[in-house]
Amino acid sequence: MNKLVLILTCSAVTLLPRIIPYFASSYLKKLPGFIRKCMLLLPVASLGALIFPLALTDFGPLWIAGLVGVTTAFLTSFFRGPMILAIVIALLSTTGMLMAMGA
Amino acid sequence: MGNGIKEVREGIHDGFPIFIGYFTTALAFGLLTRTSGFTFVEGVLVSITNFAGSGQFLMMNLYNAGTFLLGIAISVFFINSRYIFMAASLSGKLRNPSSVPGRIMTGFGTTDEVFAVASFKGVKLPYTYMAGLIFTSYAGWVSGTAVGYVAGTFLPDVVQKAAVITVYAMFASLLGGEVRKNVKALLTASVSALINTILILVIGVSTGLSFLISLIAATIFGAVIYTDKEAGIE
Structure with missing residues (x-):
């Protein structure tokens, strides 16, 4: 298989689904109210599936380290901590857990 | 400028x-x-x-x-x-x-x-x-x-x-901020987390399809439980 053809084909099927909706916004505005409401709630709905289960399974048998990381990050921001602090705390707690479990 | x-x-x-x-x-x-x-x-x-x-x-x-x-x-x-x-x-x-x-x-x-x-x-x-x-x-x-x-x-x-963990922590941090504003955010995100986890780990659906199903189901769930005002519709 020609690798350049492969690469550019995959580029097309990746970028077209991302770019085309930005050129359909006049149609999107005409959609029923409930669909437009869905568009507003899609970001928060996506967060659960963006985190679980991959934040756990990426760590294999040490999945608890991933769980500790995302939980500390969640709590930090819930109690008004800035995102960068949430990430640093998650990094430290995950690393700590990994080392404690002998990774 | x-x-x-x-x-x-x-x-x-x-x-x-x-x-x-x-x-x-x-x-x-x-x-x-x-x-x-x-x-x-x-x-x-x-x-x-x-x-x-x-x-x-x-x-x-x-x-x-x-x-x-x-x-x-x-x-x-x-x-x-x-x-x-x-x-x-x-x-x-x-x-x-x-x-x-x-x-x-x-x-x-x-x-x-x-x-x-x-x-x-x-x-x-x-x-x-x-x-x-x-x-x-x-x-x-x-x-x-x-x-x-x-x-x-x-x-x-x-x-x-x-x-x-960096990227997942970023998502969790965004979620924490949203939940502080409205606890319905936690419910909505939990729906997609739960469906995605079951589809991938229990049923063995591919991650692409699983994510899509979870996203759509949780979005509709969110649109039902949020009021228009909470969702940002004036």
Whole structure:
């Protein structure tokens, strides 16, 4: 298989689904109210599936380290901590857990 | 002009955690392209022209398995189909939706992470901000691929493993902020977390399809439990 053809084909099927909706916004505005409401709630709905289960399974048998990381990050921001602090705390707690479990 | 530079810098600032997460993930991707028989230029070109984590790994795995081009294209399209919904959602948040180069750039850069960060910005997004956010993320992805091709995943195992948490911590942090404002956010996100986990771990559905089903189900659930005002409809 020609690798350049492969690469550019995959580029097309990746970028077209991302770019085309930005050129359909006049149609999107005409959609029923409930669909437009869905568009507003899609970001928060996506967060659960963006985190679980991959934040756990990426760590294999040490999945608890991933769980500790995302939980500390969640709590930090819930109690008004800035995102960068949430990430640093998650990094430290995950690393700590990994080392404690002998990774 | 001064405002524009400030917005670019804010985008770069917000993109920094994505840079860390992408760079470390792309190291593994760069190594994979080398072990799959790609030249350095070909390996880096994948990341330059695709800019997609799961889609690129899927492409390499199918290529290594000897799948036909059409089969690879359909599978990669399928795993990327969620972006249609994410892009449609994010298009409503742009400050100037009519700029053609601005929309192409934003579309090019609409990854899961860029989408999430931009969506919760709470203001109409200028393209200067999006440029800073996307360029920072893109730089991490492409440079990580190049370094990974040459040096492999050279980071100590514990650092490499821990760095994986960066992007998930970013998502969890965004969720924490939303839940503080409205506890219904926790319910809505829990629906997609639960469905995605069951579909992947129990039923064994592929991650692309599983994510799409979870996203749509949780979005409808959210639209039912949120009032119009809470959702941001005046």
